[in-house]
Amino acid sequence: MTLDVDVRHRLGAFTLAARFRAEAGxxxxxxxxxxxxxxxxxxxxxxxxxxxxxxxxxxVTFVDTELGVFLPAHKRRVGYVFQEGRLFPHLTVRQxxxxxxxxxxxxxxxxxxxxxTELLGIGHLLARRPAGLSGGEKQRxxxxxxxxRSPRLLLLDEPLAALDEARKxxxxxxxxxxxxxxxxxxxxxxxxxxxVARLATTVVALNAGEVAACGPAAEVLAGVxxxxxxxGESGAVVEARVAAHEAEAGLTRLESPVGQLRVPRxxxxxxxxxxxxxxxxxxxxxxxxxxxxxxxxxxxGTVVAVRTVSDAVADVTLACGQGHxxxxxxxxxxxxxxxxxxxxxxxxxxxxxxxxxxxxxxTLGFAVTAVEAG
Amino acid sequence: MLLSPxxxxxxxxxxxxxxxxxxxxxxxAALVALxxxxxxxxxxxxxxxxxxxxxxMPPVVTGxxxxxxxxxxxxxxxxxxxxxxxxxxxxxxxxxxxxxxxxFPLMVRAIRLSIEAVDxxxxxxxxxxxxxxxxxxxxxxxxxxxxxxxxGWVLAFAKAMGEFGATITFVSNIPGETQTLPLAIYAFTQxxxxxxxxLRLTLVSIAVSMAALVAxxxxxxxxxxxxxxx
Numbered sequence: 257m258t259l260d261v262d263v264r265h266r267l268g269a270f271t272l273a274a275r276f277r278a279e280a281g282x283x284x285x286x287x288x289x290x291x292x293x294x295x296x297x298x299x300x301x302x303x304x305x306x307x308x309x310x311x312x313x314x315x316v317t318f319v320d321t322e323l324g325v326f327l328p329a330h331k332r333r334v335g336y337v338f339q340e341g342r343l344f345p346h347l348t349v350r351q352x353x354x355x356x357x358x359x360x361x362x363x364x365x366x367x368x369x370x371x372x373t374e375l376l377g378i379g380h381l382l383a384r385r386p387a388g389l390s391g392g393e394k395q396r397x398x399x400x401x402x403x404x405r406s407p408r409l410l411l412l413d414e415p416l417a418a419l420d421e422a423r424k425x426x427x428x429x430x431x432x433x434x435x436x437x438x439x440x441x442x443x444x445x446x447x448x449x450x451x452v453a454r455l456a457t458t459v460v461a462l463n464a465g466e467v468a469a470c471g472p473a474a475e476v477l478a479g480v481x482x483x484x485x486x487x488g489e490s491g492a493v494v495e496a497r498v499a500a501h502e503a504e505a506g507l508t509r510l511e512s513p514v515g516q517l518r519v520p521r522x523x524x525x526x527x528x529x530x531x532x533x534x535x536x537x538x539x540x541x542x543x544x545x546x547x548x549x550x551x552x553x554x555x556x557g558t559v560v561a562v563r564t565v566s567d568a569v570a571d572v573t574l575a576c577g578q579g580h581x582x583x584x585x586x587x588x589x590x591x592x593x594x595x596x597x598x599x600x601x602x603x604x605x606x607x608x609x610x611x612x613x614x615x616x617x618x619t620l621g622f623a624v625t626a627v628e629a630g
Numbered sequence: 631m632l633l634s635p636x637x638x639x640x641x642x643x644x645x646x647x648x649x650x651x652x653x654x655x656x657x658x659a660a661l662v663a664l665x666x667x668x669x670x671x672x673x674x675x676x677x678x679x680x681x682x683x684x685x686x687m688p689p690v691v692t693g694x695x696x697x698x699x700x701x702x703x704x705x706x707x708x709x710x711x712x713x714x715x716x717x718x719x720x721x722x723x724x725x726x727x728x729x730x731x732x733x734f735p736l737m738v739r740a741i742r743l744s745i746e747a748v749d750x751x752x753x754x755x756x757x758x759x760x761x762x763x764x765x766x767x768x769x770x771x772x773x774x775x776x777x778x779x780x781x782g783w784v785l786a787f788a789k790a791m792g793e794f795g796a797t798i799t800f801v802s803n804i805p806g807e808t809q810t811l812p813l814a815i816y817a818f819t820q821x822x823x824x825x826x827x828x829l830r831l832t833l834v835s836i837a838v839s840m841a842a843l844v845a846x847x848x849x850x851x852x853x854x855x856x857x858x859x860x
Contacts (some may be wrong), residue, residue, distance in 0.1 A: 303754050329757040330766075336758040342751055346773045355769070359760025405759050 257441040259283060259409070263299055263309030263319070272296060272306075272465040281457025282435050282442045284473070291462040293445045294339075297413050300443060301336045302329030313409050314441075330359065335402030335410040335440075339417050341394040343386035349397050350382040356405030367404040375437065376400045376430055392423035396430065403438070410434065413445045431455060453493050453533050474579070490571055491535040491609075492581045498528045507552075513579035518552045519608055533609045536571055539583035540604040543593055553605040555581065559595050574603050581605070633834070637827060639806055640814035641834055647722055647810055648790035651730035652737070652783055659734060659786075660779065663741035685735040689795025696728055696800040724801035725808045729793045733786030740785055744778020745771070777850050784846035788839055811835050 262275040272292040285293045298304040300311060302318065310320040313334075318327045335356075343352050353369060360367075373379040376396045386394060395415050402410060412431070416424045432455065435442060446452055452459060456473035469476045474493045496512035501521060510517040510530065517532075524530070545554060557576035564570050570590050572583045581603045595601065633641070666678055684692050700707040700718040710716045718724035748771055756766040794812040801808040803817060811831055818828035 301758050303758065328762075329754075330760045330762050333760070334758065336755070338751070338755065340751075342749075342755040344752060344755075344770060346770075355756070355761075356759035359762075359765065401759065 257314050257409075258312075259314075259441065259443070260310070260312040261296075261300070263296075263306040263311065265295065265299065265304070265306040265308070267295065270465055272299075274460075274462065274465070274467050276460045276467050276470040278441075278443075278458045278460065278470075280439075280441050282431075282444050282455045283458040283460060284452045284456040285443060285445045285460050285462060286447065286452050286456075287462035287468075288447055290464075291447075292465040293447075293462055294413055296462070297336075297411050297443065297445055300409070301334050301411055302327060302332050303336075316408070333360065333364065333405065333408050335405045335407030337395070337398045337402050337410070337412045337415050339414045341386075341398040343389075343394055343397060343401070345386055347385075348382065349378065349384050349386070349389070352386065352397060353382075353400050353404050355401060360406050365406045367406040369404065372400045372403050375433055390423075391419050392426045395419065395423075395427055399427075399430065399434075403434070403440070407440060410440050410442045411445075412442060414447070415444075416446075416448075416451065428454065453531065490582055490584070491533050492579065494532045494534060494579055494581075496530050496532055498522060498524050498526050498530065500526055512577075514557075514576040514581055514603075515555045517605070517608060530610060534581055534605055535607070535609060536582040536584035538606040539581060540606065541572055541574070541583045541585055541589070541593065541595065542602045542604055543600075545602050546604065549604065551604050551606055553608075555603045555605065557581065557601060557603055559597055559599045559601055561597060562590055562595055572601075574601060576603055633830060634827065636805060637814065637831055637834075640809055640811050640831065641838075643722060643725075643806070643808075644791055644810040644812075645838075647726045647729055648787050650723075650726040651790045652733060652786045654726070655730040655734055655737065655786070656779070656783060659737040659782065660741055663738045663745055663782075666738070667742045667745040681738050682735045684732050684796075689732065689793070690799050692731060693728060693796035693799025696724075696731065696796065700724065700727065700800070718801070720801050720804060720808065722801075722807055725797050725810060728796040728800045729790035729810075730786075732793050732796055733789040736789055737782040737786040740782030741775065741778050744775045744781070747778075748774045777853050780846060780850055780853060784842055788842055791835070791838055791842070811838075 257280040259278040261277070263272065265272045270292070272295050274292065274296055285296060287293055295304060299306050300318070305326055306319060306321065308321050310322070311318040317323070317325050318332055319325060344355065347355070353372070357365065357367070373382065376399060378393065378396050378400060381389065381393060381397065386397070389397065399412070399415065416427055419427065428451070431442075431444070434440060435455070444455060452473070459469070459471065459473050459476040460467055461469040461476060474495060492514070494512045494514055496510040496517065499509040499511040499516070501508050502518070506521050507518045508520070508522045508524070510519060510532075512532070522530070542554070545556065555576040557574035559572055560575045560580070561573040562570055563573070564587065565584070568586055568588075569584060570587045572585060572590065572595055574581050574583065583603060593601070662681060666674065666681070697719075698704050702708065702711065702719050707718055710718070716723070718727050752770055752774070753766050756770045761769055792812055793810070794816065797808065797810060798813055798816075803809050803813045809817065811834065815828050815831045815835070818824040818831065
């Protein structure tokens, strides 16, 4: 699957000018409210016709203004899960689920009612009407309805925005199952860094209608590209796996691209993959390897970028091993240590946040578990 | 039993006229309501004004205009009579036409309001699920508008049952042909000593109106439950 987007669209004073490419998996459109995320998704769905540009999904041209091509929404076979569910109030859950099926040619149907209801855990709701469902149930039915359209592309527009933390935790595993079990390409809109870190294969960061950064999740979230957006939450995302347990010390050793990390014991079998986020504000930078320090994780590396965040603060990106780590330190320290690209330095990691990957999610839960490793 | 044969005839005729008037005008009213609610075109205000005209004009004027247009020598009346053999003048069909025209604005108004109340985001959802414009209308819009259509129909039916001025001007007051309930009541009031039949028909008229209102309330509730609004 490839998603090829290059559109320009003006809405009053707001101009959307987005251009990106994404491969299979979950592509997260990330940005603040008003960054143009929903407009972009509406263009992908065919609900908004862009003034200029093209959208090509898996070789099928949805829009090409130069060639005068515009495939209407109902012919795109794109599943759209809206922020507010938008279930049909006059139909039962079952009728809602099967709505898109009527309009899908038999040969192109891959969504199966039994499988979808089982996957989303909504089998017991089939006879009910949307008015009687909870927020989380409504959103799961909306996802099921979009899936039973047998879409070639699934769009999820902040499907969790209207839900509380408990309901979010209820839905997220289902989204991961869509990615892992059904394999349908997904475009997922979010303004939550936690959701991005947990789900994204590719991240497209939008800022004021423009693509600020686009690429593999770990790269974009390394903070290099996000720092200018000023999220105040930049950090590195690291894919790691459990290497071994140190029973006596009560620690677990993780193997990761940035090097070996030691964290308080995790109840996970060796070789289990985990996704970590290392918040920039919890990383210190040292020129020499510090001796006699409480922090367990000191990673040697090289400074690759220094980006000023404000008058007082800067983000320093270090290449450690095969990955990146971002440290948020004062500009005063940057000058004092003469940090600049090429300078060898050590990243002192004070804490690690687990994002709950596909397998770790069950044990650690989605609620971010901060582990003091220092 | 309680009513004389003439009175039964007037009641039956009234029901027939009102049913035909409202059922025949319903599709057109729905279409006009849709155009007024959703359409964007030059002269929309004019169309809206024309539709509402029977509501604000004296009924006698409406009846007289109908007579001019649909009478035997009227341009439309003569054409319809020659081409299709349809005659309105001094027939019960003419009474139905007059009743239909008078109830039309009420019907359009009720349906238009309910179309405007439909959440268009639901229609966008239907389109994303593969429903084209026509399928979206029948599968989503129409069911959601149904209570409004029902309300408009009942209003127009009640109006048709009570229509007097336009009917008597257009098709006169012919017992058994154009003499509906209100016209029969009027006729009795013109005869000395016929107070009792006039009163009887008045009670019948009240009963029919009440029955229509109660029926519409029950139906609206049933439909509302079915589409999950109530």
